[in-house]
Amino acid sequence: MEKRGKQTEQSSALFTHQLVTLADLEKFKEQMLSEMRKLLAGGGAQLAKQWLKSREVRKLLDVSPGKLHAMRASRQLSFMRIGGVIYYDRADIDRMFERSKTIAVK
Known part of the structure; x- marks a missing residue:
């Protein structure tokens, strides 16, 4: 099963000869927004500089x-x-x- 997971991971990597689709960009945007929301929600007090x-x-x-x-x-x-x-x-x-x-x- 590990071998199959590695193949999936490698096949999802982006290479220079591949094209990025609009769906890829939308997925990336959603992932980034999700991560930013987590950071802002969880660490609001930590963002204040000392x-x-x-x-x-x-x-x-x-x-x-x-x-x-x-x-x-x-x-x-x-x-x-x-x-x-x-x-x-x-x-x-x-x-x-x-x-x-x-x-x-x-």
Whole structure:
């Protein structure tokens, strides 16, 4: 049975002298979309980057470069500098949001 499975696998391989049909392309598209859906559904939280650059943090917090510098200087937001590039830990930003959150009263 293994031999037969290998033959099927080899016969389904694409060689340079073969043509790709529209049905082949449709099948490939469906396989790719299926794999992408699995990745997006299963790892949504994993897609978030752990380390963000200043530009990304400014966009996330909607603050100016000066305000972000002031937040670093006042130690509201921890950071790390590597080779002149400043990085911020996403978890620190999330904690800052949690500390700043107010509780709504009904």
